[in-house]
Amino acid sequence: MSGGWNTIESDAGVFTYLVENLGVKNVQFEEMISLDSDYLRQLSPVYGVIFLFKYPVGQSKPDDGNAVDGNFDFAAAENLFFANQVIQNACATQAILSVLLNRGDIEVGNDLSEFKEFTQQFPSDLRGEALSNSELIRTVHNSFARSSPFIDEGTRAATENDDVYHFIAYTTINGNLYELDGLQPSPIAHGPCTDENFHEKIIPVLQRRIERYPANEIRFNLLAMIKDPRVTAAAIGDVETLEREEQRREAWLWENELRRHNFxxxxxxxxxxxxxxxxxxxxxxxxxxxxxxxxxxxxxxxxxxxxxxxxxx
Structure with a gap:
């Protein structure tokens, strides 16, 4: 059962307005057009990265209990927000929340603050259950699903013949770079990292991840979660940037409205x-x-x- 969660697109406009509708302030998403640390640095401050990739159905985990890359940090799971994915199609919003609820420099609003406080003492599997049963989060998530009169993705389980995609998050928490994947048993630590050098540390981790796939596999998508550029533009009087970003927001609103309707x-x-x-x-x-x-x-x-x-x- 999908629990009523529908698939949403990996799209900057979708993610930006999704978090805004959840009550988050001054956050925007930007598609990463290049795996280049200098490009990512130009987007600073960067709160985290959401990575979409093809996930082989039935993929097995290492027999030795170790992560393929990095190290499982079971102790960290108790001190940060980490939720196991227990329901189909929720991984996009779950990855986004994995960044939002682990940052102290983002105003997430009353609803998400209360959700984090309510689940703070839960083990990761119960956090996943709480997330899947959140009426608010599910409703906002589903409001960005592309309307289709022909497909109900909750009617069957994926098979080996399907292309299944999965979202995970990377962010800096307590001086370390963490990979937050709800299908893993715990957060995965990738070594020391600060907000100042995140743009340098994250690129080789992403490159190693992509290198696990055949050279002809190009179906990846990366979105950086950043501070809303309009805030800085307004503070320094950058009228040109402010107007450009407002136009992008209007275009995203129009695109999101089109997604909600089938024709x-x-x-x-x-x-x-x-x-x-x-x-x-x-x-x-x-x-x-x-x-x-x-x-x-x-x-x-x-x-x-x-x-x-x-x-x-």
Missing amino acids: VGFIHEVAKEVARSKLKDGGFDQWIEEARDKSKKRLADKKGGLADVEMEL
């Missing part, structure tokens, strides 16, 4: 109106015949193209 009914009504118009002016049969001729021509052209390919081979 099957609209397309159906348009098709009916076109057919009605053709019937009214007596051109319906001609319209159908022209469409049939075009389909035949496309099929013939396609067959001709395949023949050319066979000759070349």
Whole structure:
């Protein structure tokens, strides 16, 4: 069972407004277009990184109980916010919360503050249960799911033939770089790290992660959680940056609204109106015949193209 959680996209606009709707202040997401420490430094302050990657169904864990990269830190799990993922499709929001609720320099709002306080003494599996049962967090999460009348991702479990994707988080906590993955037994420590050198420390960790995959695997996505640029721009009077960021926010709002709607009914009504118009002016049969001729021509052209390919081979 998915518990009513739907898949959401790894998108800067989706994540930015998701956390805003949860009550978080002055946080924005930026897509990392390059695994370059200088580029990441330019986005400072960076609170953390959300990493999306293909997760092989049935992937086994190391037999020796050690992490593939870094070290399990079971003691840290008791002193920071770490929740095991116990429900399908919640990993995006869970990764985001893994950064938000472990930072002391982000204003997360009353609701998330109360949730963190309520789950503070829970073991990681019960924190995951509490997260999955949070009506507020689930409702906000699902409000950014792409609407589809054909797919219910909670009706079946993933199989080995499916492409399954997973979100994890990286952030600095108590002077260390941590990987926070709800499918792992504990946080994974990657060594000493501060906010000042996070941009240098995180890049080799990400590179090692990506190198585990075949060279032709390119389906990764990285989003940096940063301070809202509008705050700094307003403080220093940078009108150009402020206007540019406001325009981006407006574009994200529009895109998010489009995600909430499916257009099957609209397309159906348009098709009916076109057919009605053709019937009214007596051109319906001609319209159908022209469409049939075009389909035949496309099929013939396609067959001709395949023949050319066979000759070349």
